[in-house]
Amino acid sequence: MLTKEKVKSFLVNQAVPILFLIIVAVGAPLSGFSLQHLTQEMTYRLARDSFVVLSLLVPIMAGMGLNFGIVLGSMAGQIGLIFITDWGIRGIPGLFIAAVLGTPIAILLGFMCGSILNKARGKEMVTSYILGFFVNGLYQFFGLFMLGPIIPITKPSMLISRGYGVRNTVDLLGVRGAIDKLIDLKIGGVSIPVATFLLIAAFCFFIVWIRKTKLGQDIRAAGQDYELARLSGIAVDRTRIISIIISTVLACYGQIILLQNLGTVNTYSSHEMTGVFAIAALLVGGATVAKASLMNVFVGVLLFHMMFVISPMAGKRLIGSAQLGEYFRVFVSYGVICIALIFHAMKERARAQKHREELMIGESSLNHGGEAR
Amino acid sequence: MISKRTGIRLVAVLSLIVLCVYLAFIGKEHRVFFDNRVKTIDGVKYKSEYTYEVAVLGTGEEPEFVDLDDMTMIEAVGPKHVIEISVMDLDGEPLYEISRNVSMGFKTDCVLYLPLIVDTHMGEKD
Amino acid sequence: MKNFLKKLVESAGWARIIIGLFLLLLFIIAPFVQVRLDTSIQDVLVRVGMNGVLVLAMVPMIRSGCGLNFGLPVGIIAGLLGALVAVEMNLTGLTAIFTAILISLPIAVLLGFSYAQIINRVKGSEMMIATYIGFSSVALMCIGWMILPFSHPTMVWGFTGQGLRTTISVADAFQDVISNILSFQIGDFFYFPTGMLIFFGLACYFVHLFFKSKTGIAMTAVGKNPSFARSSSVNIDRMRTLSVIFSTALGAIGIIIYQQSFGFIQLYMGPFFMAFPAIAAVLLGGASLKNATITHVIVGTFLFQGVITMAPSVINSMMQSDLSEIIRIILSNGMIIYALTRKEVYKR
Numbered sequence: 043m044l045t046k047e048k049v050k051s052f053l054v055n056q057a058v059p060i061l062f063l064i065i066v067a068v069g070a071p072l073s074g075f076s077l078q079h080l081t082q083e084m085t086y087r088l089a090r091d092s093f094v095v096l097s098l099l100v101p102i103m104a105g106m107g108l109n110f111g112i113v114l115g116s117m118a119g120q121i122g123l124i125f126i127t128d129w130g131i132r133g134i135p136g137l138f139i140a141a142v143l144g145t146p147i148a149i150l151l152g153f154m155c156g157s158i159l160n161k162a163r164g165k166e167m168v169t170s171y172i173l174g175f176f177v178n179g180l181y182q183f184f185g186l187f188m189l190g191p192i193i194p195i196t197k198p199s200m201l202i203s204r205g206y207g208v209r210n211t212v213d214l215l216g217v218r219g220a221i222d223k224l225i226d227l228k229i230g231g232v233s234i235p236v237a238t239f240l241l242i243a244a245f246c247f248f249i250v251w252i253r254k255t256k257l258g259q260d261i262r263a264a265g266q267d268y269e270l271a272r273l274s275g276i277a278v279d280r281t282r283i284i285s286i287i288i289s290t291v292l293a294c295y296g297q298i299i300l301l302q303n304l305g306t307v308n309t310y311s312s313h314e315m316t317g318v319f320a321i322a323a324l325l326v327g328g329a330t331v332a333k334a335s336l337m338n339v340f341v342g343v344l345l346f347h348m349m350f351v352i353s354p355m356a357g358k359r360l361i362g363s364a365q366l367g368e369y370f371r372v373f374v375s376y377g378v379i380c381i382a383l384i385f386h387a388m389k390e391r392a393r394a395q396k397h398r399e400e401l402m403i404g405e406s407s408l409n410h411g412g413e414a415r
Numbered sequence: 416m417i418s419k420r421t422g423i424r425l426v427a428v429l430s431l432i433v434l435c436v437y438l439a440f441i442g443k444e445h446r447v448f449f450d451n452r453v454k455t456i457d458g459v460k461y462k463s464e465y466t467y468e469v470a471v472l473g474t475g476e477e478p479e480f481v482d483l484d485d486m487t488m489i490e491a492v493g494p495k496h497v498i499e500i501s502v503m504d505l506d507g508e509p510l511y512e513i514s515r516n517v518s519m520g521f522k523t524d525c526v527l528y529l530p531l532i533v534d535t536h537m538g539e540k541d
Numbered sequence: 542m543k544n545f546l547k548k549l550v551e552s553a554g555w556a557r558i559i560i561g562l563f564l565l566l567l568f569i570i571a572p573f574v575q576v577r578l579d580t581s582i583q584d585v586l587v588r589v590g591m592n593g594v595l596v597l598a599m600v601p602m603i604r605s606g607c608g609l610n611f612g613l614p615v616g617i618i619a620g621l622l623g624a625l626v627a628v629e630m631n632l633t634g635l636t637a638i639f640t641a642i643l644i645s646l647p648i649a650v651l652l653g654f655s656y657a658q659i660i661n662r663v664k665g666s667e668m669m670i671a672t673y674i675g676f677s678s679v680a681l682m683c684i685g686w687m688i689l690p691f692s693h694p695t696m697v698w699g700f701t702g703q704g705l706r707t708t709i710s711v712a713d714a715f716q717d718v719i720s721n722i723l724s725f726q727i728g729d730f731f732y733f734p735t736g737m738l739i740f741f742g743l744a745c746y747f748v749h750l751f752f753k754s755k756t757g758i759a760m761t762a763v764g765k766n767p768s769f770a771r772s773s774s775v776n777i778d779r780m781r782t783l784s785v786i787f788s789t790a791l792g793a794i795g796i797i798i799y800q801q802s803f804g805f806i807q808l809y810m811g812p813f814f815m816a817f818p819a820i821a822a823v824l825l826g827g828a829s830l831k832n833a834t835i836t837h838v839i840v841g842t843f844l845f846q847g848v849i850t851m852a853p854s855v856i857n858s859m860m861q862s863d864l865s866e867i868i869r870i871i872l873s874n875g876m877i878i879y880a881l882t883r884k885e886v887y888k889r
Contacts, residue, residue, distance in 0.1 A: 130523060132492050135442025139435050161882035168611075168668045169881045172874050175817075179870030186867070196523075216444060363703065366687055373680035380673035387663035387670060 058382055059328040062345040065374070066352070072359050073352035080351070082232045087347040088340065089222065089238040090303040094296030094320045095339045096242070097289045099249055102334045103258075104285040105265030108321050111155040111170040111286065115293025116313035117181045118148035122294070123217070123301055124185075124208060124309070128195050132216035134224070137302055140217075144294040151177065152290030156283030163268075167331075174317060185309055208309050218305035238299060245292070246336055252288075261285050265332075296320075322346055322375045325382040332386065349374060440494050445519050447471055447496065448526040449479070450486045461530045465502050465510070469529075472497040481529065494518065500529070554827060556879055560844050567851040574858040579731040581851060588846040590720065590737030591802045592818065594744050594795035596842045598788045599823040603833040604752070605784035606764035607660055609824075609877075612671035613816035614679050615656050616792020619649035621682075624797055624806050625705070628714050629693045637715040638801060645793040652678075653789030657782035672816075679813045686808045709806040716804050737802060744794070749835045751787075760784050764831055821845055821873035824880040848872060 053060065070080065094112065101109035122144030126136040155173055162169040189195055190206030202209050222235035252258045263271040264278045264285075272278045297316060301307055324334060326349075327342020350371050357367020417425070449469045454461055463483045470478035471491045478501070479487045500513045519525055549558075572578055595613065602610045623645025627637040656674060663670050687704030691697060696709050722736025751757045762770040763780040770777060796815075800806050823833055826841020849872065853865030 129439070130444040131439050131442040132444050133442050135438035138438055139442075142431060142435050158878065158882055162878075164665075165668065165881055167666075168672065169878060171669075171672065172877045172881065175870060176874035176878055179867050179874065182870070183864075183867050187864075363687065366684060369680060369683040369687070373677060373684065376673055376676040376680050380670065380677045383666065383670050383673060384659060384663055387666040390666075391662070391664065 056328050057385070058326055058378060059341060059345060062326050062349060062378070066345055066348045069352045069356040070348065073355035074359060075352065075355065078231055080348070083351055084344060084348060085232055085234055086222075086303060087351075088343055089235045089242070090300050091296075091320070091323065091347065092242050092339060092343050093245065093299050094293055094316055095324050095343055096245055096249065096336075097292030097296055098320060098324050099334050099336075099339070100252070100261065100285045100288045100292075102329070102332065103253070103265050104261045104282050105268065105332070106159060106282060106285065107167040107170075107331045108324075109170055109286065109289050110167065110174050110317055110321065111152075111159075112289060112293035112296075112320060113174040113313045113317040114151040114155055114177050115144075115148045115290035116297035116316045117177065118144040118151060118290070119294040119297035120144075120301070120307055120309065120313060121147055121184075123214060123298060123307060124189070124200070124212060127212055127214060127216060128197050128200055130197070130216065133220045136217045137220050137298055140298055141295055144298065145291055148291040148294035149287055152287035153283060155290065156286035159286060160279050160282055174314075178314065181313075182310055210309055212307045212309055214301060214305050214307060217302050220302050221299065222303055235303075238303075241299065249336070257281070257284065318375065318379075319346070319350075322379050326378055330382065330386045330389075332390075346375075440521065442492065443494075443519075443521060443523075444490060444492045445496070445522070446488050446490055446524050447498065447517070448486060448488050448524065449481050449500075449529055450526055451481045451529045452484050452486055454528070454530075461528075463530060465504060465529075467503060467529055468501040468509070470499045472499060498527070500527075556876070557825065557827060557840070557844065560825060560848060564844060564847045564851065567848070567855050570859075571851065571855055574855055576854050576858050581854065583731050583733070584850045585843070585847045586738065587720070587732075587734050587802060588850055589842050590734050590741050591799045592795075592822065592846055593741035593838070593842050594791060594798050595815070595819045596795075596822045596826075596838050597741075597744055597748055597835075598791035598795055599819055599828070600748060600833045600835070600838060601760065601784040601787040601791070603823070603828060603831065604764045605760045605781050606767065606831065607781055607784060608668040608671070608830055609816075609820045610671060610788050610792075611668055611816050611820065612656055612660075612675040612678075613788075613792045613819060614675035614812045615652050616649055616789035617796045617812040617815055618678055618682050619645045619652055619789065620793035620796035620800075621645075621806060621808065621812070622648050623793065624711070624800055625691060625696065625709075628696060628709065628711065628806070629691050631693070633714050634718050635715075638718055638797065641715075641797050642794055645797065646790055649790040649793040650786050653786035654782065656789060657785035660785055661778045661781055675816055676813065679810065683809050705808055707807070707809050708811070709808070710804060711800060711806060712804055715801050717801060719798060719801050734802070737798065740798060744791070745835045745839065748791075756780075756783070817877070818845070818849075818869075818873055821876040825876050829880065829883065845873070845876075 075083075094116070097112055097115065098109055101107065119140065122140035122142070125143055126140045131139055155170065155177075158173060159166045159169055186202075186207040189208045190201050195201060195208070200209055200212060201207060219235075221238050221241065224237035225235075225240075227234040227236050253262070260271070260276045260278075260281045261284075263274065263276055264281045268278055271281075293316075297313065300316065301312065304312075323342040323346035324338055325342065326346040327338035327340070329335070329338035329342065353371035353374075354364040354367040357370055358364040361367075449467065451463050451467060453463050466483060467481040468478045469481055469487065469489070470476070471489045473491070473493070473496070476489060478499075479489060481487050483505075496517045496519065498515045498517055500515070502510045502513065504510055515527075517525060517527075568578070568581070571581055595617075598613060598616060599610050602608065620641070623641040623643070626644050627641040630640070632640055656671075659670065659674060660667050689705070691705055695713070696705050698704065698706055717734075718736075719740055720734035720737040722739070752761060759770065759773075759775045760780045760783065762773070763775060763777050763784075767777060770780070796812075822841040822845035823837055824841065825845050826837035826839070828834070828837040828841065849869055852868050852872075856864050856868070
């Protein structure tokens, strides 16, 4: 039954996606893009970006909050792609090999990330955030100084003019659209990359399946209550590391899917933005730091990217400056994460406070019972 | 002794590696160069007497024209290529056609020296 | 002797000793790779002066238990506004600096107050949220810089666009004004920015005095032992708010000092990451998430800026390549991670 309470609670909990819906509903007509264009754009973006956002789900289940460390997985995927581009392996075989190359790297990075996060319990999000920057530094060192001299690159066209180190932009002509165009359906003039969506669907099933396994139960228990899980005999620390590894590896594949759609790698910056946008998208979809569902992923990607696409043009039409529209969308991206984090923290505190109060009431009633004569 | 679990994992990893090698074999891109320039090979001087139209089947690209003393390049993907060479005289009239199968595997580049092919119907240089 | 060394390591911590030795090593190698020692020392001193107050801005919030001030950009924005007004009013020299500071302080108090309201409601997750408050503010001000009604010719784009420029030179207005006070020059290669270092010293002393005062002690108590503070009838939220405002104000002053040495006002995305070097520096100096002293600030700034300056120039000379950015990223973020993952050792 639709009570006033229920409606109010729904509105408050889903404040962020609703806000975004309003922004998009107002902005889309303003931007002047045709429905056809927007639909095509959104179809591509859903196919492209959903996977990376999916990789965020497992750490949230494990109670580790938003895994900013997915950039580590992105870097692993990019390294894989750099190699197959260098070796000139095209199409699906190329992407498959890139994934195979990236997987061990992602596992290693995920393991490192998970271990460090375990040491910084309670501050996982900040730590994973800084860790992302730190490994980015290592990655840059790797790309600029080791690829070429120490790890051979056969195609000189991929190197920087000074002779070693990978270029800033690498063309993925060979694998561009490889998955997307595998099964290309056209409905009403809109190209739908069916194969990509099938891949996404497969991993959605994978995530749902994981929840039912013992590992999944362990992860959720660890997420609910660390101490309780540990006392029940679950190797909580190990479970947390595993969930980060899963997240990192999925991010690796997600980045490969993303880049095969874009067709170009910005060797030193593609992955940075991936992390921020994925997290912003998830939050826009109504997820919180403690709870996230598949629905959040897709709604979020849709709304967030819609806002992203229409902002510059809407800004131009509304205020006369596309640049302003761009700054607006940067602000909204960070602002939405900020607000979601604040809401979550406030809710957590209210919950802990209520818990404490209940304990105290319990105590005092005990006392009364004891003292009543 | 190796436990059953380790054994299975080892087999899985090895089959993955084999699969990747196979995929690399299938998916590798190659550049086939058609060289029609005047050259001296092993002390024998070759002239460039004919013009050619060359194509690699399966790439979906238009046949390329190789002029006297010129060369061209066609990109192709895959382990084997079927190459069609149409030898033409100096007026552009086709004389005859040659068809070749080239198996490339992991190599990246391949150079076909056209005068030699015409001469011997066999000559191929890597 | 062994006991002394052991005590030294314990009190200084391995991280600082390693970095300290590394810095020493860099200084020793420098002359052998054609890096001038006097220029290097000058550079390090200048950078210490430039960044010092920004690092100082970390102290109040750490001591009151609000964690590392990732929201430093908020204070920086206040300082930027002050500096912009000073340039807009065509001021120069010391007048410009003092006007900038004077104008930025009320802004800093206002912004700091709002910032504190949020911080007080999210106890336990301050750092993460501070980061995003910082980012959102910078992004919001990007819009602000474009529409605020400034009109000074050196500050706004000419015919090509609207709003303020990305970087605004202060060469005419107040470059090195403070640094130059009482400064001296030895030869062509050594310039000692006395004024700036004196300013930094005074700021440190002022903060030190503050924390010896009643309010300061109360603030520290709130961070170290909240229940004790509460039972001594100290209003925890009020102390935290005060500490946030204090940190923000120091940030505002800090960026003005920074700019007078750097020579440019950096708008738009410039302040985006500015909290991180300051955080890395104070952590390197030995501060933890709950405790920070002036010693930490001074030692940390010196070590951090020292390595950041020396390592790239020495390594670049040795290897003919540009590693400076990467070293900076790895070092500063590595330090922060080290601090975040340390178990708190409770010293009596």
